[in-house]
Amino acid sequence: MRQFLSARHLRLARVTSAHWQRRTLFVVGGITIGAAAVGLALAADWVQAEFNRLVTHWRYASLIVTPLGFAVSVYLTNRFFQNSQGSGIPQAIAARELEDQDARGRLVSIRIAVGKILLTLLGLLCGASAGREGPTVQVGASIMFAIGRFSPRRQPGLILAGAAAGVAAAFNTPLAGIVFGIEEMSRAFETRTSGLIIATVITAGLTSLALVGNYAYFGSSPAMLRNGLDWLAIPVCGIAGGLAGGLFSRIVIVVARGLPGSLGRAIKANPIPFALACGLLVALCGIASGDAIYGTGYAQVKAALESGTPLRGDFGFFKFLATTFSTISGIPGGIFSPSLAVGAGVGANIAHYFPTAPTSAIILLGMVSYFAGVVQAPITAFVIVTEMTDNHAMVIPLMCASLIAYAASRLVCPEGVYHALAKGFAHAHEPH
Incomplete structure (x- = not known):
């Protein structure tokens, strides 16, 4: 015993x-x-x-x-x-x-x-x-x-x-x-x-x-939608951001899998000259934007949300191009922050059509919409934007815009960019 x-x-x-x-x-x-x-x-x-x-x-x-x-x-x-x-x-x-x-x-x-x-x-x-x-x-x-x-x-x-x-x-x-x-x-x-x-x-x-220490990534933003007309910005941002995000993902996936014809073969055979060309295009975007699109875009977005510093009208467009060229070039680097910055530019442009709504609220809708369109993970999108801006008054609008953007994105790109690219890595490294 x-x-x-x-x-x-x-x-x-x-x-x-x-x-x-x-x-x-x-x-x-x-x-x-x-x-x-x-x-x-x-x-x-x-x-x-x-x-x-x-x-x-x-x-x-x-x-x-x-x-x-x-x-x-x-x-x-x-x-x-x-x-x-x-x-x-x-x-x-x-x-x-x-x-x-x-x-x-x-x-x-x-x-x-x-x-x-x-x-x-x-x-x-x-x-x-x-x-x-x-x-x-x-x-x-x-x-x-x-x-x-x-x-x-x-x-x-x-x-x-x-x-x-x-x-x-x-x-x-x-x-x-x-x-x-x-x-x-x-x-x-x-x-x-x-x-x-x-x-x-x-x-x-x-x-x-x-x-x-404790901080909100993009600072605190108390902005919220007020009257009924302001809420029309939700579907507008959702559709625009979702389609743009889907387009970005589609471009990245197509280039990663290889463009058809001689161009695709040339890119695959010459990755360093291709990266050089992408870098030159990023530099040209930077000069055209007044040096606003380099890096993560964090400083510009935080200034727009916290102090109301206006974003240039072409900020979203050139940030989209610069992020696309940076991503397809093959250099290590993420797309989270740049995507949020592109979305902020989209929202800032849409805000002009809703003069009674706080601009920062529309910027938040643009951020969550474009980000959800890129990653096609709508829950992650609205949770991360809510936490990064410490704005719980916008939870419902952000959630709605994120879901609309997800649906719009899938019209352009049927699969999420991360999982589509993951298939390539998994196939290349699975035992044969």
Whole structure:
């Protein structure tokens, strides 16, 4: 009897030890991701300021720096950090779908995470219209996957938790991180790992909070729609933003899969000259816009929402073009912040037709509409915009605009950009 109890206690101790080991992995991962996200955010702000200082001193410097920077970035990506191109979210999604651990490691690893950070900063340093949030997702997934190697059991939720924590820490939006993990990364709610995912997101968020304090990404915006006519802006923004977002996604997917004919073959055979050409086009967009479209677009949108600083009438158009060229060039960089900036430009233009409505409210509708049109994740879209602007009075309008934009986007692009690109990565790395 004593031997039976002793064996039972030993089994219980082993189960308890494994139980706590599993939770410790997620907590340690959350802390590491939060610190990495804050470091990337601070470095991104610094390199953007340096580029702005350069073009302020000589505005045509972008015609040299941006194309050369794009070419160098693509060379380094293809030579040393393969699979770090683009936003990084498709790679994280593909890694989750793959069963082979070695194949996963080629999409999410510490080497790729280091390259992702360095090359994202290089892109912003040379004026790319790119964001740091998508890269933070791949970095988060890579960190959790690497930490998981210390576990005797491979944890199926590690990549998902890392990706969700990346969104939460990058934007200081814990709820959006959880929703993103459910809606976009997994397209399903996994009861087995949901608690640990939430714990990782909270840990990453608390780490970010401890390092940089509590803040709303785009500041606080109390704007809201007032009379009945103002509410007509919801379908207008939803349709316009959704169609534009769908067009962006369609272009990115078509180029990624390869354009038909000799042009497509030439782009595939000459990635560095193509990146150089894309960089030159971004520089031309920057000059035409009065140097307004470089970087994430964060400063312009925050100024428009918080202090009412008007956006140029052509801001949305040139930001759309610059983000498209930056994305298809093959350099590492995200599309979250640039998409929100494009949407802000769309909303600012539509606001002229609704003179009685607060301009910042229409800008918010444009942001959520275009973003939902690009990612085709409507719940994530309105949650993330709500959290980033600390505006709960606009929840219902944002929700409606997001759903309308999602439907409009699918008329142009039947599949979401992240999952469409993830299929390519998964197919290229699945065992044959």
